[in-house]
Amino acid sequence: MDRVHVLATGGTIASTMTTEGTVPTESIHDLADTYGDVFDVIDWDVTVEQCVQQPSSELELDDLTTVARRVNDVAGDADAIVVLHGTDTLEETAYYLDLVAASDVPLVLTGSQRTPTEPSADGPANLRGALAAATHDAIRDGAYVFFNDRLHAARPVTKVHSTNPAAYDSGQYGLVAERTPDGLWFFRRPTSLSVSVTRYDLTASVDIVATSTGTTGGIIDDAVERSVDGLIVDGFGLGNVPNDVARAIERAIDHGVPVAVTTRCRHGNTAGVYGSTGGGRTLRRAGAVLASNLSASKARLKLLATLADPGTDVERTFDPSRLDRHGFTPRSVRVNK
Template sequence: MKKILVLHTGGTIAMKENEHGAVQPNLVNPLYSTIESLSSIASVTVDDYLNIPSPHMTPSLMIHLAKRLKERVDADQLDGIVVTHGTDTLEETAYLLDLVLNWDIPVVVTGAMRSSNELGSDGPHNLIASVRVAASDEAFGKGVLVVLNDEIHTAKNVTKTHSSNIATFQSPQYGPIGIVTKRGVFFHHTLSHRESHPIVQLTKNVALLKTYAGMDHSVIDAIGSSNIDGLVIEAFGQGNVPPAIMPALQQLIEQDIPIVLVSRCFSGVVQDTYAYEGGGRTLKELGVIFTNGLNGQKARLKLMVVLEKTSDRKELQQLFLN
């Protein structure tokens, strides 16, 4: 029987709704009753590592979480890991773990949209499904996975799409890479490329801005004066921005502050298509770094990670094409 670690970090999956309808952290993790029913699936050990709401998660805590997982793998000779997490920042933690954990052991991140005592609570089922995936031979070598609602997603592509629906986690354009059924765990495709950057700390300050109609240079100027090491911009459509911010962007680039471009659209990639002022082609000529489908929050984390290795713009551009 495989040895699976279930590590808790908090979130709705570890919370209860009180008599006034407010959901809040619980001193005793309600998932313990579910853990007992997993003995037929795997040999499960539990690590109550954190008990924080998802919005309290930070990149620094994510790095410490990665260190904790490495320590447990080395000490316990684990076959797989399940991390329970709040859903608001789940995709970010999963993606950062995917970037810094350089191994093939299955790591599955899961959560819940409904607290433990709400009608139709999805936490116990998601935990059971995640342990089944972590114990699956086919999960080996597929990077960090996200499992909720009987679907298996890659950390790179998954995102939260609905504020309350239990089917909130989706992978735009690509869909889930597998499903969990009563009969088994089934994978039907996988990523063609995995990357790893095994850093041990994050020291860079990277900001994230979303473009909007009529945006002027004042926001960029304010961000630029805050000692940032990098900037990610969620642009319109295929990668276009208001022309009024172009001089401010050029000034940042002249100061050797890398600017990474993503689309604020739900699907698609940025491209150097339009040649008008603020269009993708003019941004490319300016030296803005284009991505290959990452959303803004993940591009920010990736820029924080890769800036620990290099600040060369050509190298950064190549890294963001993966």
């Protein structure tokens, strides 16, 4: 019989209220007892494993590599993998696994906005849906997030609400599928939207610099002084920044520090259009990489993973033309299961 392996990392889905506040106290074995009937949604063997036990806001880069190693180890024997995760940084872990998972075994992440003991707990439904998605024969590669009856690709998905069970959105790129009473309804062919990297050690140091009106370049200069390995600058619009930040970016590049520029806009891409001092075209001519539609947090993970392999070209890794573009093409396909 086919087997799905569930890796637990903590988060609200495994949390209870204590005198100190809400903390992850429930192991995956506790949850298996609590949610036992949830596993009946699929006609597969289910095995469970506690991989990490933390709120996702407290996960370290070492924890991400631990999860990635376990995913790749388990993929040799399991037919599908589900990861239970806290919602704060779930989108980052999903994208990181989309980059580095070395197998075509389906991988779906989920969690909950409410604890298991709350009357309106959303964990059981999310876990049930994640299991159904991971074991669906249309899901064959890439990492996905299942939440509130919706299946998202790892690259575009973002947490957009701090408390609502409809916590995630994929913006202009849309859903992969939606769960209906008749099964999963697919809006496009499920596939990874990420350019894979060959190494998943996250030992480099990459900082994120946010910009706003009049931001100066001192933070960038300080980072270079601290011997940071890379920088993500979260710019405006198409990837433009204040003049002083632009000059600091050029100094960082002159010191051999790779810089990727993202946009703080929720929708749209970066593009080298503006040729003023802080314009994206000027930054690109200076050697900065424009990170397309990646958020700053996901661009940081991509740069970290890229820097783990000294032979990898940073600009080529971020090149949007290497995306599997047909993955973005809306296509209504109903596949029942």
